[in-house]
Amino acid sequence: MPAFLIGSIGVLAETSHLQRDAFNLAFREAGLDWHWSEDAYAAMLTRSGGAQRIRDYADNRDQRLDVGQIHRRKTEIFCDKLAEGVPLREGVADTLDETRAAGWRLGFVTTTSAANVDCVLDATGLSRGTFDTVVTRGDVVQSKPAPDAYYRALAALDCTADGSIAIEDNPDGVTAAKDAGLTCFALPGRMHAQSNFAHADMVLDRLAPAVATRSS
Structure with missing residues (x-):
């Protein structure tokens, strides 16, 4: 899977x-x-x-x-x-729901701190339970752009890079995903609008469930 x-x-x-x-x-x-x-x-x-x-x-x-x-x-x-909450980006909730319903294993793979991750999950109405695995800075020796976090997530999910997809909003993250052998789509935020994502497989302007079929 x-x-x-x-x-x-x-x-x-x-x-x-x-x-x-x-x-x-x-x-x-x-x-x-x-x-x-x-x-x-x-x-x-x-x-x-x-x-x-x-x-x-x-x-x-x-x-x-x-x-x-x-x-x-x-x-x-x-x-x-973040205490008053922050909205999810467009399409995120539907994409998470529909990819899970389609049988995909879900992971949250970041090398920011666990404290930051938990604050953002709380603020957006998500939780660690939304995902099948969560990887944060304390789980790996090297942060992105090293691929360590993705290797750890794939092992925890018992999945291979082949056929799996990563979504990243920054160039270092794309490098990490590609070096781990993953298909990676970039979803730049406002402050990454001018960043170079030439190494991504595709640059998206919004997330949608259909992205899970684009690597086939």
């Missing part, structure tokens, strides 16, 4: 604007004079990993700080901002 794999929280819901706000507030609370504009943050999203973005930015400014503490505070702020 093939697997249908959601590759990031951005496939489920548009949250990048809330994440950017949370980063900037965490920076202010830490006494930093950093402010990430929307354009600057969009450029950072070409690579995965919020903590790594903080680390890279600090290194470029020759600053030493507690990256883990700032990133944890950012996650707390982000979850608070």
Whole structure:
């Protein structure tokens, strides 16, 4: 049985604007004079990993700080901002329902933190039980663009890459899926609209159940 794999929280819901706000507030609370504009943050999203973005930015400014503490505070702020709920992106609910009904195994395969994942699932009305497996940052040694998370998900689902599909919203995620041998469709969010998805099998403007038949 093939697997249908959601590759990031951005496939489920548009949250990048809330994440950017949370980063900037965490920076202010830490006494930093950093402010990430929307354009600057969009450029950072070409690579995965919020903590790594903080680390890279600090290194470029020759600053030493507690990256883990700032990133944890950012996650707390982000979850608070999600407390009132956030809508699923168009077509996501129907696609999850219909692919499961058709016999696909469902996975949520991301290398963001488990805390971020749980906050987004709660905010969108989903849960870990929506999926047959959930992979987060703590489950793998290497984050995307390494394919480790997809290898782990396929093993947990007892599925092969052949015939399975991943949906990703960022270039690093597409690289991870393709390196794992998967068909991968890109579903860019607002802040990824200008990213290069030439390595994806297809670029979508919305999710629909029909995507599960496009790789055949």
